[in-house]
Amino acid sequence: MTRPSERRAARDKGRGAAMGAARDKGRGATLATARGTCRGALILAGLVAAAPLPALAHAALLEAEVATAVRLLARYDTGAPMQGAQVIIYAPDTPAEAWDRGTTDAEGRFVFVPDPALPGRWSIQVRQAGHGALTHVQIGAGAPGAGPETAPVPAAVIERPATTAGPMQRAVMVALVAWGALGTALYFRRRGHGDASA
Amino acid sequence: MIRLTLAASLLGAGAMAAQADTLTLFATGEDQATVGFHAPELTRDGWQLDFSRVIVTFDAITAWRTDPPFQADSPAIDGAGVAFDGPVTVDLVDADADGRVALATRPAAPGHYNALSWALVPAPEGPFAGYSMVFEGTATRDGTQVTFTLATRDAVAHACGEYLGDVRKGFVTADTGGTLEITLHLDHVFGRADRPADDPMNRQAVGFDAFADGGMHEFSMDGLHVGHVGEGHCHDTPL
Incomplete structure (x- = not known):
């Protein structure tokens, strides 16, 4: 399950988000939908958990969407993850x-x-402390594994070093997984002035 | 140092970089060349370094448009290239406000130049003829100060992928010129005190202790991966 703090962070991160739980695709959940335009949303299942009355300060709105996502894993060739690395798409x-x-x-x-x-x-570029890697993924027609959007199958797996230099040179590994129909986008939209924990 | 003068005359290449259908190439040793190694970024063995000159000679420079993008995984790049004249010798300390030295501007077809090949070669002429890279400066540690000249004769070919940095580079359009950059990471030579001792870079770096008696020393580039494109890596091959 995705922790509430992760969901809050994801909600605030904009169009992309770092979410360890997102790798658990079978469990769905956790893609930032902060772009707010349902970009890529194929199914929108809006669930109103409570009547949106202004008087209910702690009411919440839960939305879920199905979208095609790209999952990125960045690590050094030592196996250490690139924690908090800058990501540019x-x-x-x-x-x-x-x-x-x-950030990762x-x-x-x-x-x-x-x-x-x-x-x-x-x-997608990932950089940290003087080390960086750039990788690419094809989206749309011609994308490997492109198929029914509702089929949550891995569409592409790309894993390669940014350098083939000797073992003493620290390299950056970037793995990408794109898959269709990741059940995603759980977020809470608070109404009124409720506390986040409400 | 004819080519040094030529390179210096190109320092104001910002205007050229904006010229349509051109590609301007820069070289930089970043702050480690222009500022030096100062705390906390001392050498791996704790020396402060201040450079008066960092003389480097480049040759066989070609910018490439590659599709699929070259991933710096081999010594050969397949694509459409724009060759730059060489060899060219520059002083990376004598840089512009962005720490860069302009090497040349060439006409270039529109497109994304996402790979760069170049070689570090011995200078054919000048006071450091025969040396591909020379560090001249002062080292300080624990009240001891020495002046030094460190030089290598090694030649190394580099095949690099796309430049990686805050800004994506290499785009040439009908309206604007593009820029690319050869980036030398000098900490791969001297190491960094602010990184763990077992950091792969520190394990392979020469450091400065071996030169602590000052004066002229030669060093080997074997195993040192100095050449980059921004923070992007290169496939390097000793020549």
Whole structure:
């Protein structure tokens, strides 16, 4: 299960988010939907947990969506995860400008939902302490494993070093997994002035 | 140092970098060249270094458009290339406000130049002819101060992938020129005191203790991976 703190962090991170729990795709949950436009959302199951009356200060709105996500794992060739590394995502339509930014979690993981309206080669850069790697994933037509959006199967697995230099050179490994129909997006939208723990 | 002068004349290449259908190439040793190794970023063995000159000679420089993108996993790059004239010798201490030295600007077809190949080679002429990289400066530790000249004759070919940094580089359009950068990580030579002793970089770095008597010393580049593109890595091959 995703911890509430993770959900809060994911909600606040924008279009991408670092979420260790997201690797547990079978359990669904935890993709930031902060873009708020249901970009990539194929199914929106909005559940109103309580009547949205202004007088209910602690009411919550729960939404879930199904989307295609890209899961990133960044680590050094020593096996150590790149914790808190900077992530920059570039979309194919404007490859010179960052589409989104974020940071990996304690396990070197990061998940984001690419815009399905922007098919093509997406590039993801991860950097930390003078070490970096860039990897690419094809989204949309021609993407490996592209299929029914509701089939939660791995669509692509890319794992490669950023360098092939000798073992003394610290390298960065980036693994990408894109899969369709990740059940995602649990977040709470508080109404009124309720406390987060409400 | 004819080429040094030429490189210096290109320092104001910002305007050229904005010129359409061109690609401008820079080299940098980052703050470690222009500022030196100062606490907490001393050498791995605790020396403060201040450089008066860091002389480097590059040759066989080619910027590439590759598809699929070259991943620095082999010595050969397959793509459409733009070659730069060489060899060119520069002083990385004599850099612009961004710590860079402009090497050259070349006409370039529009596209994304996402790979770069170049070689570190011995200078063909000048006071450091025969040396590919020279560090000149002062080292200080525990009240001891020595002046030094450290030099290597080694030649190393580099095949690099895309530049990695805060800004993605290498885009040439009909409206704007692009830039690329050869980045030398000098801490791969001297190590870093603010990194763990067992950090792979520190384990392979030469440090400065071996040169603590000052004067002129030669060193080997064997096993030292100095060449980068920003924070992106290169496949390097001794020549």
